[in-house]
Amino acid sequence: MSDYTAPLRDMQFLLNEFGHLQRIAALPGCEDLGSDLVDAILAEAGRFAGEVLSPLNVIGDREGARWHDGAVSTPAGWRKAYEQFVEGGWNALSCEPEFGGQGLPRLVSALVEEMWNGANVSFGLCPMLTRGAIEAIELRGSAHLKETYLPKMVSGEWTGSMNLTEPQAGSDLAAVRSRAEPQGDGTYKVFGQKIFITYGEHDLTDNIVHLVLARIPGAPEGVKGISLFVVPKFLVNPDGSLGARNDVRCVSIEHKLGIHASPTAVLAFGDQGGATGWLVGEENRGLEYMFIMMNAARFSVGIEGIGLAERAYQRALAYARDRVQGGELGVKSRDKVAIIRHPDVRRMLLSMKSRTEAMRALACEVATAMDFAQRHADAEQRQRSQAFVDLMIPVVKGWSTENAIDIASLGVQIHGGMGFIEETGAAQHLRDARITTIYEGTTGIQAADLVGRKIARDGGQAIGQLIERMRTVKAQLGAADSASLSRIGAALGQGIGALQQAVQFIVAEYDSAVAKVSVGSVPFLELFGIVAGGWQLARSALVAEQRLREGSGDTAFYQAKLHTVQFYADHQLTRANGLADTVLHGGDAALAMDDAQF
Structure with missing residues (x-):
């Protein structure tokens, strides 16, 4: 069974010959971003993805995350890999330097993110959710919330989760019933249950910072009455150390078709008197703020699709080169050949390859526009770039993930009957990809x-x-x-x-x-x-x-x-x-x- 190899040549083509990096280098704060530096970052990320994360992918699929009495254990090797991930500074790649981030453009971090997902999408989900939570607190959180949580979230010492869905609500967030009662001291007591919370509980870090949608008393009905709260797993003392356990518990984790190593938690808030939370921004604007996280997550889920498509293609290509079966059409020889010589296999491989490269190129175009929207000196150019980003995020998310499922399915087909056998690894990519068209909105x-x-x-x-x-x-x-x-x-x-x-x-x-x-x-x-x-x-x-x-x-x-x-x-x-x-x-x-x- 082959391990993942980062598609560095195609990434470098897009950055250096296609011209994305030259465009980014002209933006404020990116003047020192040369091709040598970016190539080195991508090469090291590719090494980490291939040597550390990829070997854990099958282990994670077979062992899965495990729940016991409210605690969740990740598979063997997961914690050590996450420690290496944090030590390498990978979690802070595109975060703001003010809170310990490296401030690299989204263009670069998007390509690195593809590698995490290509090597091990279950692992990549954890930092992806953390980055979304970071962005929401950066843009709308108070100075207290930023100072308390961002440094350790940016470093990766703490992770974040996004808590929207409830059993009765699903995608209809107007039906959210969780409530938050003000305590008169700037805090709230949060009550309710949330489902489908990716990495809502795990053993990778000492603390998890939950961002939770809930209603305050007297809030308007529907989506206009939802507020957003920071609810940490452990309360944080004034000196930054961890204090008492907050009133949030993992009731269970789901048994899923794929991404077995990524714990999908059911979280109960307030069963023992109320979970302490802090309001993010203004009351009743929670959905607006949550969409900051959601839009970032939608783009990232599209990147998941690209990574999975690349991995499925690589596995199918390796098998097609090794599997010898049948003679070659149009050749007067009885010699058997590798199935890569068969016309229909070539068609399937090129279908996988061409769509994956198209998705990657489009995602890079959108990521470059994200950097222009954030960094460009001209306000009109920022506005035009943001309009393009807004237009394209549903496409990057929806088209890339639908393609990922079909490409992973083609990978199984190229393997033939062996593709239906778990030992080849082809089936895992299909199972893992299936959630991506559902994540963050179908x-x-x-x-x-x-x-x-x-x-x-x-x-x-x-x-x-x-x-x-x-x-x-x-x-x-x-x-x-x-x-x-x-x-x-x-x-x-x-x-x-x-x-x-x-x-x-x-x-x-x-x-x-x-x-x-x-x-x-x-x-x-x-x-x-x-x-x-x-x-x-x-x-x-x-x-x-x-x-x-x-x-x-x-x-x-x-x-x-x-x-x-x-x-x-x-x-x-x-x-x-x-x-x-x-x-x-x-x-x-x-x-x-x-x-x-x-």
Whole structure:
């Protein structure tokens, strides 16, 4: 069984030759961020992912997290690996220097994050949730909360969790019933139960900082009456040491399809008089603040999908190279060959490879925009960048995770019957990936957000600007003296046209026929992802073609990149027209069907 190898060459291509790092280096605070430094960070992260985290992936899957009398134990090797993770400063990579972080741009941390998820997604979930909690406290917490919790959360000495879901509420946060009663001294007593809390209890750190949604007395009904509270597992003394155990207990952990080593906790707050909590920001604005964490988490879940897709591809590729079976079609020989020589296996491998590289390239484009939105000196540029980020997060999350499931399934298929046997490891990637389309809002929720809030609400303005950027790349492909690039450009042009047609339909029909439009929201998200990924791969093809003409660099890599982009154009971009047709015409039958006829 092979271990994970970080895809450093493709990452370096995106950073250095694609131009992302040069763009980031021009931002305030990033002037000293050279390619040598970033390459060293990625290489060391790749080593840690491959040598420390990847070997624990199967152990974690087989042993799982274990609950006993309110305590949760992680699998063998987990604590030592987490200690090394903290000692290496990995938790603080993109956090603010004010609280001990390294202040690196999101572009760099996103690529490192992909490595954690590719090597061991169950492990990567813990620091991902902590970073979301850090961001919420950084942006909305009081000076007391920042000083008390951020230094040790940034270092990784303490972890964080996000507590939204309740048994009766699910994704409907308006139904949250947990309550917080003010005590008159700036604290609250929190009561309620939360479910599906990732790393809500574990043995990796001495303290866990829970961010909890709850209602104060007299709060308005619905989402407008929810507040956000910091509720630590252990109270913190004025000198920073840990005090008494807070009134929060892990009632149980879930038995899941995948990510067995990641404890998914049921937490009870206030069973013995009330858990002490502190308000984050203002009362009744908790959902607004929680979305700070959620948007960060949605992007990170998209990165999970990319990491899992890369890992499934690597395992399938290794098997296809080693597995000898059958003769080669079109060759007059009785010799048996590795199955990588079989046409359908090659199709599946390139489907996995091309989509994974498209997802990675798109995520890097969005991460770069995140850095521009945060750091750029010009306010107008920050605003434009943030609008692009807001538009694309549902796509990165929804499209990447849906792809991850399909790519992991293809990995099982390439293994044949052995893929259905746990010992090969292929099945674990499929099981682990399955949760990603549900985390932080299902694909349907991402698609509804994309269609309703990000496109219909602004009349398609933000996506219209993006389409113009795509058309610029299409024009560059058409102007190139290359039959291959022209063919890629033609496929991209058809995809852009299909996307624009779907956008026009959404803008025109959403207000008067919201249900009909919404039937096509997930197909639209897929259409958008395919075309956006094709846009990024087309840019990659332009760079690769230029490098080949110059005769410089890694010729084999650039040739492979061109083949990969051509495959994507032939097998993915060609799906755009069909998806657009579904968006335009697919709603009638779904809505006409009587409930009893299903």
